[in-house]
Amino acid sequence: MPGKNILEMKGITIQFPGVKALDGVDFSLCEGEIHSLLGENGAGKSTLIKCLTGVNRMDEGKIILDGREIHPTGPGNAIELGISAVFQEINLCPNLSVAENIFVGRQPMKHGQIDWNEINRRAEELMSRFHLDIDVTRPLSYYSTAIQQMTSIARAVDIQAKILILDEPTSSLDENEVQLLFTVMRQLKESGMGIIFITHFLDQIYAVSDRMTILRNGHLVGTYNINELGKVELVTKMVGKDMDVIFSLKRAEVKDGAEIVLKAEHIGDASKINDISLDLRKGELMGFAGLLGSGRTETAEMLFGATKTVRGDIFIDGEKIEIKQPFDAIKARLAFCPEDRKRDGIIGDLSIRENIMLAVQSRKGFMHPMTRQEQEELADKYISILGIVTPDCEKKAGELSGGNQQKVILARWMAANPKVLILDEPTRGIDIGAKAEIQRLMLEMCKDGVSVIFISSELDEIIRCSTRIIIMRDREKVAEVDGSTCTQQDILRIIAEGAA
Amino acid sequence: MQSFKNSKFYGFMILAAMVLFFYALFKILTPSNFGSPANLYSYFQSSIIYSVGGCGLYFIVVMGLFDFAVGANIVLSSIVGVILSEKFGYAGFIIGCIGCGTLIGVIIGMLYNRLNVPSMIVTVGIMLILESVAVFTAGGVKQTLAPELRFFSGAPGNIILAAFAFALMWFILNYTRIGTYCNAIGSNEFTAKNMGIDVKKYKLIGFALLHFFVGIMAILTVSYGTTMTALTGMSTMSRNFQPLMGTFFGVAFRKYGTPISAIVIGEFIIAIIFNGFVALGAPTTIQNVVTGGALLAIVTLTARGGRGSVVK
Numbered sequence A: 001m002p003g004k005n006i007l008e009m010k011g012i013t014i015q016f017p018g019v020k021a022l023d024g025v026d027f028s029l030c031e032g033e034i035h036s037l038l039g040e041n042g043a044g045k046s047t048l049i050k051c052l053t054g055v056n057r058m059d060e061g062k063i064i065l066d067g068r069e070i071h072p073t074g075p076g077n078a079i080e081l082g083i084s085a086v087f088q089e090i091n092l093c094p095n096l097s098v099a100e101n102i103f104v105g106r107q108p109m110k111h112g113q114i115d116w117n118e119i120n121r122r123a124e125e126l127m128s129r130f131h132l133d134i135d136v137t138r139p140l141s142y143y144s145t146a147i148q149q150m151t152s153i154a155r156a157v158d159i160q161a162k163i164l165i166l167d168e169p170t171s172s173l174d175e176n177e178v179q180l181l182f183t184v185m186r187q188l189k190e191s192g193m194g195i196i197f198i199t200h201f202l203d204q205i206y207a208v209s210d211r212m213t214i215l216r217n218g219h220l221v222g223t224y225n226i227n228e229l230g231k232v233e234l235v236t237k238m239v240g241k242d243m244d245v246i247f248s249l250k251r252a253e254v255k256d257g258a259e260i261v262l263k264a265e266h267i268g269d270a271s272k273i274n275d276i277s278l279d280l281r282k283g284e285l286m287g288f289a290g291l292l293g294s295g296r297t298e299t300a301e302m303l304f305g306a307t308k309t310v311r312g313d314i315f316i317d318g319e320k321i322e323i324k325q326p327f328d329a330i331k332a333r334l335a336f337c338p339e340d341r342k343r344d345g346i347i348g349d350l351s352i353r354e355n356i357m358l359a360v361q362s363r364k365g366f367m368h369p370m371t372r373q374e375q376e377e378l379a380d381k382y383i384s385i386l387g388i389v390t391p392d393c394e395k396k397a398g399e400l401s402g403g404n405q406q407k408v409i410l411a412r413w414m415a416a417n418p419k420v421l422i423l424d425e426p427t428r429g430i431d432i433g434a435k436a437e438i439q440r441l442m443l444e445m446c447k448d449g450v451s452v453i454f455i456s457s458e459l460d461e462i463i464r465c466s467t468r469i470i471i472m473r474d475r476e477k478v479a480e481v482d483g484s485t486c487t488q489q490d491i492l493r494i495i496a497e498g499a500a
Numbered sequence B: 001m002q003s004f005k006n007s008k009f010y011g012f013m014i015l016a017a018m019v020l021f022f023y024a025l026f027k028i029l030t031p032s033n034f035g036s037p038a039n040l041y042s043y044f045q046s047s048i049i050y051s052v053g054g055c056g057l058y059f060i061v062v063m064g065l066f067d068f069a070v071g072a073n074i075v076l077s078s079i080v081g082v083i084l085s086e087k088f089g090y091a092g093f094i095i096g097c098i099g100c101g102t103l104i105g106v107i108i109g110m111l112y113n114r115l116n117v118p119s120m121i122v123t124v125g126i127m128l129i130l131e132s133v134a135v136f137t138a139g140g141v142k143q144t145l146a147p148e149l150r151f152f153s154g155a156p157g158n159i160i161l162a163a164f165a166f167a168l169m170w171f172i173l174n175y176t177r178i179g180t181y182c183n184a185i186g187s188n189e190f191t192a193k194n195m196g197i198d199v200k201k202y203k204l205i206g207f208a209l210l211h212f213f214v215g216i217m218a219i220l221t222v223s224y225g226t227t228m229t230a231l232t233g234m235s236t237m238s239r240n241f242q243p244l245m246g247t248f249f250g251v252a253f254r255k256y257g258t259p260i261s262a263i264v265i266g267e268f269i270i271a272i273i274f275n276g277f278v279a280l281g282a283p284t285t286i287q288n289v290v291t292g293g294a295l296l297a298i299v300t301l302t303a304r305g306g307r308g309s310v311v312k
Helices: A045-052 A075-081 A098-103 A116-129 A145-158 A175-190 A202-208 A231-239 A296-304 A326-331 A341-345 A352-364 A372-386 A402-415 A432-447 A459-465 A488-497 B008-029 B037-061 B070-115 B119-138 B157-175 B177-187 B189-194 B199-225 B238-252 B259-280 B284-303
Strands: A005-016 A019-030 A034-038 A060-065 A068-070 A083-086 A163-167 A194-198 A211-216 A219-225 A260-269 A273-281 A285-290 A311-316 A319-321 A334-337 A420-424 A451-455 A468-473 A476-482
Touching: A005 A045, A019 A034, A019 A045, A019 A060, A019 A194, A034 A045, A034 A202, A045 A163, A045 A194, A075 A083, A075 B189, A083 A145, A098 A116, A098 A145, A116 A145, A145 A163, A145 A175, A175 A194, A175 A202, A202 A231, A211 A231, A219 A231, A231 A432, A260 A296, A273 A296, A273 A311, A273 A451, A273 A476, A285 A296, A285 A432, A285 A459, A285 A488, A296 A326, A296 A334, A296 A420, A296 A451, A326 A334, A326 A352, A334 A402, A352 A372, A352 A402, A372 A402, A402 A420, A402 A432, A420 A432, A432 A451, A432 A459, A459 A488, A468 A488, A476 A488, B008 B259, B037 B070, B037 B157, B037 B177, B037 B199, B037 B238, B037 B259, B070 B119, B070 B199, B070 B238, B157 B177, B157 B199, B157 B259, B177 B189, B177 B199, B189 B199, B238 B259, B259 B284
Parallel strands: A019 A219, A034 A194, A034 A211, A083 A163, A163 A194, A285 A451, A285 A468, A334 A420, A420 A451
Antiparallel strands: A005 A019, A005 A060, A060 A068, A211 A219, A260 A273, A260 A311, A311 A319, A468 A476
16 A cells, blocks of 8 residues: 655646646655556646656746655756656667666776676666566667666666656557566565656556546646546546547548559568568558567668668559668658657757758758748648647747657658658557547548558557558568458457468 | 677777788788888887877767867977976976876866867867967977986887876776766767766866876877977877877777777777888878778778668
């Protein structure tokens, strides 16, 4: 059972230029409690966490930790106060070893020297808590995103914080790894640690949480015990709308005799994917299902020229084209929204306008620059169409919430008028309302004749939207099923057994 | 276990293969003028001077910074060391070179942190100032190191001092926080800050360490050449690049865990190439073109990022 209150945040108000990010929000956390913090993108969850970790300064309110008012001045100071955070985007150094990453900033010393034996031993111990038997002396970049995320969590755990913040820690983990993480979370909870858990996966909230606090548009909706609210009520409170409206989406339908827009024949590269063939028709939405590492992203990257295709042919409108680099793909009117939007998609230091017009300008060419007025009109049009929450088009894209960043990337490619749009995990890490919005936009584009390849780890949305679904396993296409007739169980069985 | 292709041994093998390749190439082209054991020993002795500077530069290059004031500081520190050696002998010489070098490093680090402008701009400004200060300090006169103070001009003095510098570098990189923190800052400054690293402090330490090594390099340089003349008009700029070439080797071979060996052997390779062309009687312009080309080829083959990786 949760113990006494260890954290109280009272009347937290934070004002950003043109936006009140938090407005008098209260939040509390008990010892030995897992408390989910929920809300749509832009609801204020990240801002509240950044306030607690000293990244954002609050304009009003106070934070009381263990009965004492605190004023965290930055992440380092927050760690000293006993507040440790793990974010969705991995904040580690890929060129350092796993062990170094766990202990950097607080290495054990012996006789004035770094005690490498102790560091490596403790790192191995920590990773074994996650049932990971890995060489901790290897660079972090050598390992998968999931292991990198686990390293990040191991670092936070070893700091022996009073409060652990897990911001979307499961978004890059597979089901087994998620269960492993939950086991560790429960152990930490038993030891008296208070955990703030942010996730968009509803089932995960109910699997581990004791209480949940819901935010909407910077306001507190309420704090509830986990058995007080059902899923439907929870989502309704999060989005402030009826769920039925959001999910009244209709699968993309392809007209009879619709021509094949994109055809790939036996493309592959032995180290990434084996042998993939597919054909995508006009206005079709093709889903890619499979586990992490099954080759979905690699296939998309190959189609777009982001990674080298060693063999096979690609045809656009029946014409064979050679895609050596993304520029070739853009010229052929292919568009690609990558999986890691922070790293590969959005350019945080550029404004929304600049981000949106990048692909358009690339297609128009250097000799046909767009005037500032044309750029602004274009940006404003897509801000309006996609409902991007921003005071104006000059706001830096890096300052937007995850869902809005995703919409900016989508706007970039919509503005470029693509024939084929490849979306790799476009709904990862964004709230249910924004997810539905992105799905609606995809389906509308299909109606307008754009063909979409949609990669997602969430089978329900793949099934909800896709005309056809390609199922991948171990870097191979193992099946192709009709989106209107298959079920989640069918797909899971094919992924498990490897045959249609 | 580390794979063979990522092991130290593999790194050494590549370096050794490069040494053998260039040695064999010039030995075949000009067997009589190049590559006797005595020649090789001489190349090695001249290359270790640059290796010391290369070690210093490594601290800031891995952090993504750059320093154009290295050459100017070599000149100024040498002059200060020689002037002090006239009164205080070896103590004045060593303390003058290293003390002046380190002090300038601290000043550069503080200015860089304070001004918050790119390191390249700060150090170009400092270079111009240091060149003028060196002229004033030397009084417009060539400074000559007294013959009785030339222990570091050749073996074993120069090798002992250089070995001390390499050992110190090895210790700092492997057994202090500085090595890890410099790598972390180079990886992602924002992340490093969030991990509790005082980024500004370690950048300052990086510049101080660089110029501490530059101070040692000044001792070796002025001992080897016996004189030092202060010049203005960015003429010290050319002194920046030879140590930097060694640093490039160090950064390229960091993945094998052998940065110091790579700096030392890399400078030796550059010395072989350079002296090979001298032995061939090639014009200086051709020597520079081929040396530059060889460096580009070596670093490209060993350090280039994978397809799609961002290289700045």
